[in-house]
Amino acid sequence: MQACHLTASDLACRRGDRLLFRGLELSLQAGEALHIAGPNGIGKTSLLRILAGLLRPFGGKVTRGGAMALLDEKPALDPQIPLGTALAFWADLDGVGYLARESCADRAGLSHLLDVPVRYLSTGQRKRAALARMQSQQAPIWLLDEPLNGLDVEGVKLVEGLVSEHILDGGIAVVASHQPMVLPSPKTIELAGFIA
Amino acid sequence: MIARLLKRDLALLMPGGKRGGSVLPLLFFLAVAMLYPFAVGPDSQLLARTGGGVIWVAALLAAILPLDRLVAPDLEQGVFDQLALRGISEEMALVVRMVAHWLSFAPLLLLAAIPAAALLSLEGETLRKVLLGLLAGTPGLAAIGVMIAALTAGLRGGAALSGLLLIPLAVPILIFGAGSLARLDGAGIALAAAISLVLVAMAPFAGGAAIRAAREG
Numbered sequence: 001m002q003a004c005h006l007t008a009s010d011l012a013c014r015r016g017d018r019l020l021f022r023g024l025e026l027s028l029q030a031g032e033a034l035h036i037a038g039p040n041g042i043g044k045t046s047l048l049r050i051l052a053g054l055l056r057p058f059g060g061k062v063t064r065g066g067a068m069a070l071l072d073e074k075p076a077l078d079p080q081i082p083l084g085t086a087l088a089f090w091a092d093l094d095g096v097g098y099l100a101r102e103s104c105a106d107r108a109g110l111s112h113l114l115d116v117p118v119r120y121l122s123t124g125q126r127k128r129a130a131l132a133r134m135q136s137q138q139a140p141i142w143l144l145d146e147p148l149n150g151l152d153v154e155g156v157k158l159v160e161g162l163v164s165e166h167i168l169d170g171g172i173a174v175v176a177s178h179q180p181m182v183l184p185s186p187k188t189i190e191l192a193g194f195i196a
Numbered sequence: 197m198i199a200r201l202l203k204r205d206l207a208l209l210m211p212g213g214k215r216g217g218s219v220l221p222l223l224f225f226l227a228v229a230m231l232y233p234f235a236v237g238p239d240s241q242l243l244a245r246t247g248g249g250v251i252w253v254a255a256l257l258a259a260i261l262p263l264d265r266l267v268a269p270d271l272e273q274g275v276f277d278q279l280a281l282r283g284i285s286e287e288m289a290l291v292v293r294m295v296a297h298w299l300s301f302a303p304l305l306l307l308a309a310i311p312a313a314a315l316l317s318l319e320g321e322t323l324r325k326v327l328l329g330l331l332a333g334t335p336g337l338a339a340i341g342v343m344i345a346a347l348t349a350g351l352r353g354g355a356a357l358s359g360l361l362l363i364p365l366a367v368p369i370l371i372f373g374a375g376s377l378a379r380l381d382g383a384g385i386a387l388a389a390a391i392s393l394v395l396v397a398m399a400p401f402a403g404g405a406a407i408r409a410a411r412e413g
Contacts, residue, residue: 055412
């Protein structure tokens, strides 16, 4: 995997008229994982979206070295079409071949569901589908927002396995979660320490 | 990349597509053309004088029927987020969406305008003008549709606002498009085409800004 990095300096986030956090610094090099911890509503999702470039920070700056993949509560898979077709759209867009796409779906335990329209999938299955989509994107920087929500015990192991492999492969993973998650030597940021 | 986006959008928007209901604009258009003579009576002179305008209004309303399916589902599903992460701007996605939207209703509408013209007892020359005018004007209608869909995507009660937004945006194109029927030269059609182009050029940027604003909110 190519060299990648992700740094943020003096980051502040405002939602509405509320300043969620400020003065946040982070710096991640290839092969590092970061766990963003904190209770609900403290700004974990906002921070991830700022890192992804989807939300403008109220202050501070983010430098991204490498393509990013985002996993959040929205699977971005069209509900009406079969899962296989929905995944194929993103795989084609990312220039991923059929075999790589199939193996990602297989790894996520979805190979028997590829003909099923996405709207019939359960919450956990949708999460797995989004995981397969993210994995096949082959982006060096992964941003995961509550990746364990809705997953069963095996699903949790799957996420931990995928993220660990990604890190060992020289990728970066930023995980926002209020649940504990096993990551290889993660850095941790307690967002509660940056409340404005 | 553009081809793949277009393929997906077409699959979602074309008649018989998975998002479904795309025949509805066509049926709506034909229904208006069929009902209008019943409403105003069989006076063929009156029909011929007003029929072109009716076709234009029907086309406009048919073009905004699928509005709620145009942008909002993708915004909810996070498709625009994922596209942005891949370096595909909202503007680009909306240009493709606009093309797909146009393809999904305009060619069929032009075909349907022929039987509609017969129902409204329009003559050959008028029909030719209506068709040319629609060809020039429908890209503008598609642009209006995409723009309104993007502006109202993040809102509750967007449907009511759509109707309000439609009127000022659609008035110029209707004035020149339907107005061209009353003139002998093609000036009205040329002006309708010009307004159409302005709308097409403006829509992706207005829509893109609207989607980003909805994302921040």
